[in-house]
Amino acid sequence: xxxxxxxxxxxxxxxxxxxxxxxxxxxxxxxxxxxxxxxxxxxxxxxxxxxxxxxxxxxxxxxxxxxxxxxxxxxxxxxxxxxxxxxxxxxxxxxxxxxxxxxxxxxxxxxxxxxxxxxxxxxxxxxxxxxxxxxxxxxxxxxxxxxxxxxxxxxxxxxxxxxxxxxxxxxxxxxxxxxxxxxxxxxxxxxxxxxxxxxxxxxxxxxxxxxxxxxxxxxxxxxxxxxxxxxxxxxxxxxxxxxxxxxxxxxxxxxxxxxxxxxxxxxxx
Ligand code: AMP
Ligand code: ZN
Numbered sequence: 001x002x003x004x005x006x007x008x009x010x011x012x013x014x015x016x017x018x019x020x021x022x023x024x025x026x027x028x029x030x031x032x033x034x035x036x037x038x039x040x041x042x043x044x045x046x047x048x049x050x051x052x053x054x055x056x057x058x059x060x061x062x063x064x065x066x067x068x069x070x071x072x073x074x075x076x077x078x079x080x081x082x083x084x085x086x087x088x089x090x091x092x093x094x095x096x097x098x099x100x101x102x103x104x105x106x107x108x109x110x111x112x113x114x115x116x117x118x119x120x121x122x123x124x125x126x127x128x129x130x131x132x133x134x135x136x137x138x139x140x141x142x143x144x145x146x147x148x149x150x151x152x153x154x155x156x157x158x159x160x161x162x163x164x165x166x167x168x169x170x171x172x173x174x175x176x177x178x179x180x181x182x183x184x185x186x187x188x189x190x191x192x193x194x195x196x197x198x199x200x201x202x203x204x205x206x207x208x209x210x211x212x213x214x215x216x217x218x219x220x221x222x223x224x225x226x227x228x229x230x231x232x233x234x235x236x237x238x239x240x241x242x243x244x245x246x247x248x249x250x251x252x253x254x255x256x257x258x259x260x261x262x263x264x265x266x267x268x269x
Contacts, residue, residue, distance in 0.1 A: 003187045007038045007175045014160050014173060016044065016128070022173070023049045023078070023126040025117055026069065028062025030188040030195045031132030033069050035175050037193060039130060040073045047124065048077040051116055053109070054089030061196050068194035080120055082112075091202065097265050106205040108265060115262035119253060121170045133174040136181040139223050140211050142230050147211065155234050166245040169254040178227070180220040 001009070016022070024036040026048045039046045050066040053059050063079075070077035083089050088096075094108050121129045138157055145153040156162065159177035161169075176184060188195050203209075215223065247253065248260035255261070 003034070003179055003183055004038060004041065006178055007035075008042060010159050010175055010178055011039075011042065011044075011173075016173075018043055019045055020127040021125060022046045022128045022130050023117075023121045023124055023170075024130045025113075025132070026050045026066045026077075027132065028065040028196045029132065030193070030197065031134050031137075031176060031181075031184055033065070033132070033193045033195045034184050034188050034191075035130055035132045036069060036073065036075070037191060038175060040075060046075055046130070047126070048075055049080070049117065049120060049124070049129075050077065051080045051082060051113055054081070054083040055091055055200075055202065058196075058198065058201050059089075061198070065194045065196050072194065078120065078124060080116055082116075085116075094202070101265070103265075104205040104207070105202045106208065109202070111261045111265055115251075115253060115260065118168075118170050122168065126170060128173050129170050130173045130175060132176060132184075134176040134179050134181045134184050135220075135223050135227065136212070136215055138174070138177060139215050139218075139226050140208060142226065143215065144208060144211050147207075154230065157230065157234070166254050168247065168252075169245060178224070180223060182220070 022039060022044055024032065024039060024046050026032045026036060028050070036046065036048060048066060048070045050063065052063050067077060082093075086093065090109055090112070093112065094105060097103065097108055117129055142154050142157060145151055159174050161171040161173075185197075218226075245254050246256070246258060248255040248263055249258050250263040250267075251260060253260050253262070259267070
């Protein structure tokens, strides 16, 4: 199966309504660009959303790529400028947090981006958020959780958010869930999509890089097997999972605990 066929099949299983508004989280990279391109090709009602992390030249290039893509596809682009909205760029926010908490760059950035995406997509009255996560990303996350001794953290892995039904939570879709990274790269080049191929300069999470190097040595068939096995095991785990959603006491966003992950990060001594 080629990429468009695989993605079409993944999307059809989600039983989406072609009229519902899907916000595509665009980073400027190949994965979210291909996600956006295919959703548009299949006639979904999409709008782009980009967080400008204000990290200098890299962020400027990402913004330009996202603007070019949305123009090319004829879709609306919503921009969130982190410096304007939160007072500082991602590098400064992260350094401030790291002065008190020993957390990896990507972990901090990931929590902040998810919090922003959910809130902004809700303001835009979107019913879903699509991200560019591919098969390699998901296999890495699954393995990292196992190596860290917390396999239950993987119970949310899947092409569509599961276990959550809450009016303030916008479910996330991963149309490239079954597509290996290498195929995404080739397809983005074949379709000549405006994309930045550089890695984020701050992605120095050594643990994930180690796991990524290992996953890179696996064939696509093996990656596929890991995911299929994972789905069987987690169907059982999920039934036992507590799915209650609270609202954060500080910001009011959906949270698993009394205070959401974002506010836990921001709560400096
Ligand atoms: P990452 O966490 O950088 O691996 O990115 C995972 C997915 O999150 C990407 O495929 C995008 O869909 C989304 N994403 C990452 N960075 C941004 C950004 N700056 N603005 C909007 N969406 C983003
Ligand atoms: Zn909060």
